[in-house]
Amino acid sequence: MNITPDFDALIKALEDRSRDTRYFFDKKIGDVLVVDAGDREGALNVAQKIKADPARFAQIPKMPAEEAIKDMEAFADSGKDKKLAERIHAIIRGGASYRDFRDLIESKPVEKERWFKFRKDRMILRINNWLKTIGK
Numbered sequence: 695m696n697i698t699p700d701f702d703a704l705i706k707a708l709e710d711r712s713r714d715t716r717y718f719f720d721k722k723i724g725d726v727l728v729v730d731a732g733d734r735e736g737a738l739n740v741a742q743k744i745k746a747d748p749a750r751f752a753q754i755p756k757m758p759a760e761e762a763i764k765d766m767e768a769f770a771d772s773g774k775d776k777k778l779a780e781r782i783h784a785i786i787r788g789g790a791s792y793r794d795f796r797d798l799i800e801s802k803p804v805e806k807e808r809w810f811k812f813r814k815d816r817m818i819l820r821i822n823n824w825l826k827t828i829g830k
Contacts, residue, residue: 717754721749729741770783
């Protein structure tokens, strides 16, 4: 049986940098289960589900920060606006935060839309590659 994964939830899980939150993919129905250290009852509920059928679930890895940087670099190189590309590369070289990148993109509505599509496409590609590694 083919499932349709919840890509939005998977993207959120990959991007979440929190140490207190873990995500599990339900290979049977495509849902994402969230384990938040601050929600003891919810965490126990998820733990019971996983214990009852461990082969059904896979922990979703956190995306390394380096991958986000690669995405920003690839985005900069994919556009026609060379000045914007230079500014993005300067942000990256300078060790600035993702917030600095986002603030720059927010000031350019066309590039903002292009970034959201670019980022989502790359995240879906990562997810599909990961799903293959877990047999989905």
